[in-house]
Amino acid sequence: MTDSPRLPPADRLRALRDELARRGHGGFVVPRADEHQGEYVPPNAERLAWLSGFTGSAGAAVVLADRAAVFVDGRYTLQAAAEVDTALFEIVHTTDVSVEQWLTEHLPAGTALAYDPWLHTPNGVARLRRAVEKAGGTLVATDGNPLDAAWADRPGPPLAPVVPHPQAFAGKAAADKLAEVAAALRKDKADAVVLTTPDSIAWLLNVRGADVPCAPFPLGYAVVHAEGPRVDLFMDGRKVAQETRDHLGAAVTLREPGDLPAALDALGAAKATVRLDAGVAPDAVRARLEAAGATVQRADDPCALPKAAKNPVELDGTRAAHRRDGAALVRFLAWFAAEAPKGGLDELTVSDELERFRATGDLFRGLSFPTIAGAGPNGAIVHYRVTPATSRKVEAGQLFLLDSGAQYLDGTTDVTRTLSVGAAGPEERRRFTLVLKGHIALATAVFPDGTTGSQLDVLARMPLWQDGVDYDHGTGHGVGSYLSVHEGPQRISKIGNAIALKPGMILSNEPGYYKTGAYGIRLENLVAVERREVAGAERTMYGFETLTLAPFDRLLIEPALLTDDEVAWIDTYHRRVLDTLAPLLAGEPEVQRWLAEACRPLALG
Template sequence: MMHARFQTFDDPGHKAGAARVAALRAAMLQQGFSGFVVPRADEHQSEYVPPQAERLAWLTGFTGSAGTAVILPDRAALVVDGRYTLQAAEQVDTAVITPVPLAETSAEAWIEANLPPGGVLAYDPWLHTPDGLARLERAVQAAGGRLEPARLNLVDQIWIDRPAAPRASVVPHPEALAGESAAAKLDRVRAALAKPKADALVVSDPHNLAWAFNLRGGDVAHTPLPLGYAIIPREGRATLFLDAAKVTPEAQAALAGLAERADPAALPAALDALGAARARVRLDAATGAVALRRRIEEAGGTVEVGPDPITGMKAVKNAAEIAGTRAAHRRDGAAVTRFLAWLAREAPGGAVSEIAAVCRLEAFRAEGGDLRDVSFPTIAGSGPNGAIVHYRVTAATDRRLRPGELFLIDSGAQYRDGTTDITRTVAVGPPTPEMRDRFTRVLKGHIAVATALFPRGTTGAQIDSFARRPLWEAGLDFDHGTGHGVGSFLSVHEGPQRIAKTGTTVLQAGMILSNEPGYYRAGAYGIRIENLILVEERAIAGAERPMLGFETLTLAPLDRALIEPALLAPAEAAWLDAYHARVRETLSPDLDPETRAWLDRATRPLGA
């Protein structure tokens, strides 16, 4: 059997038995606490956290990328969003912890309803932002309790075999791929600090650190991040707080004359120095821990919590990053197309399992060259597993692809020149009329986003309903956002841009997002169609306002067997035929003859 290079299939979770929760409750009792909050977070609020920060998974068995557990003496809840409601119910011991859908009750609302009057709820100040802490405070006060910081994280105290902190190498990211020197980026950051008259920026988001200093690392899975902090003063040299053992000579040379390097243990003293200087310090609202704010303020400084200006700069890709992304998508599209052709040959015979499919796709990507990692654990769900939005196959859950079922595979790759993310849903054998109806409605929503034209100033929330209307017309919907931002050899889930009901960020030319509407029938199948799209300027004759639109970056065919042509408007069918023609023209030179012949058949016009 083939083995994946970047993905394992051991079950990382467990049914959280009473023992670990009981040990946490004993630690709570010993320190006089009535409860403890366990978010799925590290000190940087990262999506992918290093092993020693997987506290929520260790305690509860839930391995999703977002969730919050609240442990009280006689009850416990795990609050998760719509992506993880099925997964949470399967992974945790519901006799010990109750999964709670976020759509019904937030963690704060659950605390308000369940914390006993006079109860003391503890939290780790390194794992909560000021805004998050304020929400906790309001909930605890409404319950008649008290919120207190724990001196040490209570989970860490009982996690005997907790892994050590990562020490992956930090390397420079070439300027030819970055498209801008680190010196020029830092000048832009300093100019942004001058507007609100801030004296310094504390960079708490490792993605922003990596982008601003043109560095990459490997401290977390699937995202090339060096975990660390930086202080960028409005005047003077910046300081990076990185373990010296991680910084390669090449990275050190790239930083020379640009920034100082200090050990992470020196960060508290540097924060104290900012406070002592009565500095006005900008702290990122999304990733800046409460502990950072308190350290500066207790030393006499002023902290302004708000957006890190680097976040918005990073979201708008420059010409070099866009060119790299296009090259990465061509390489990735060839690999995905080879996989889809292989799947079409092998799956109907019943010999392909979910794990085998993941391994084969990863092998095709590796053969294409320059693959550094997968950009997230591949979601490969056959039949009912496809209805679990963020399903992750393990040896225990692996099932074979069966005729009459759908197979959903959501995957991506990290290349030095770009980050990819693509979802395809394929029929194994003849699909049912219902499957074709649902798939075509999802496709119609996908096309509506891909072809949208909109004026400058439009937000992702205004685009979101474009994807949902064909489903709404049949009384259907999906419980995740339509699209997330994507980085350039950085996070596959990048903010602040997104297409969702909560997407309040204005879309700008140069931003990259996903376009991924879906439909999920619990216990039966899942459907999702995902391409990445680039926001670009659009010239419209007679337009009275500057307009924007999307360029589709992802290149791979869609399963024609799942399309009901009668449901498509002529313009929608024309878009699909044009997209397939572009896929065929672009990828054919990079394919072997057998795959090229399959692609010719897979991308023929709908009427052919």
């Protein structure tokens, strides 16, 4: 994100309102997303942060002539309160009031509410339009973003190199993936699909990049034609060296991003049926296709499910990545256990040290998201991001929540452990153990083919519900293969999801508990869906293979709250962690001794 110290927040808001007034608009919607609906966006797309100061990875703002609001979910309520000037913006919790509900209540009748059609999906625009019309206003697509016009020192677009992703890691040739996607299009009687999500393009063409933080893909668009098959790839040519052009091959035509509108017009002129994922594509693409005469077939991105169900090479890669990542994490945990009691650590130091341990590993390519390192009350901020201004000391008697992950050429990791610094109180031990019970319940679930993550979510929450508490985030998200750490379409959440879990899908298992102003607890492993043989089964059954390898803090476990089966699961998991990682720590006897103690069976006391 580019900060503008010369332009205070109030002046930024005023500059946007002046630009809206010049264009005749009475309000404007500012989403966190970029033109690709990405979680991580390049500096020139950090519009919400530039305007409001909120730096979370999900949210929105609405600016009207006389009031403005920032909308965040339960992960970010505390963060928004710390970052946003509430004299300028009202902070709205979307669990209670959605953007659409707020507009229905607060948009003055007759107001022209503007939106940038490149930053909203067709589905999102439909929801906005219903709310605006209910309030008696009109929804207007802008020609050019008015916030960009007000952002005087906005950075230029990213130009990180696009590189081939070897088949040794991808597991399948790009030509084979393209043939399968084209066959799916022909089956659905579509002539083409417009791909707008960069991870789908990176997966399909076996390329990677670095246009956004933490996610190794290049930004661009692609039109996949069913016949041929062939691809028009819209990507800045300055990013694509000859080696990558050779890798892409004759089936891929590289074109500049500015050529996309003309290509959409050509599809319309040909009266083509064009598939478009209305949940992720820009509404501008839909509007251009329809205006040009194309038939828009609203359907899911054809790359989403094949990308989510990892092939055997990708699964072997992620297992290898987790072994190396586990060894790095154990080295860090042994260091933390020795240093934290001395009282000289703070959150920034801990976060930097963990990255240093990971960076020495083979195939490391960076973090998969900014490390969440929360001491004491900062651990209660679900997606807390430490800064020099917020970094707390690590003190005795506190809990320390550490959520981190890395990108490796062969896989993506994401792991959370909650650590004790000295003795923990009975409340903290009880809540930690309840979170662990929920984690185990999900890890050991066996379920029939056709089951969705939403149907399993209750397993992780039940021990907490029985204690009268809950958490305000999803229990699990999909994870890519050296791609996005948050990957759909599968998830484990209270929110309904129609995507059935299939073998090869990787998800997180991360229940938690957060006490505002005191502490946070989250325990996260990544798991892969696998076939499960059940004696006498009349249906195809699945379960989870746990991929993450790192001990849970034994000092925080209250064995009296665990069943015999739960104790056995923890001891078996810890034995696997020890057996797998100890050989990777040869020559590091102190770390090996720490690991052996951390994995000592609970059954032995």
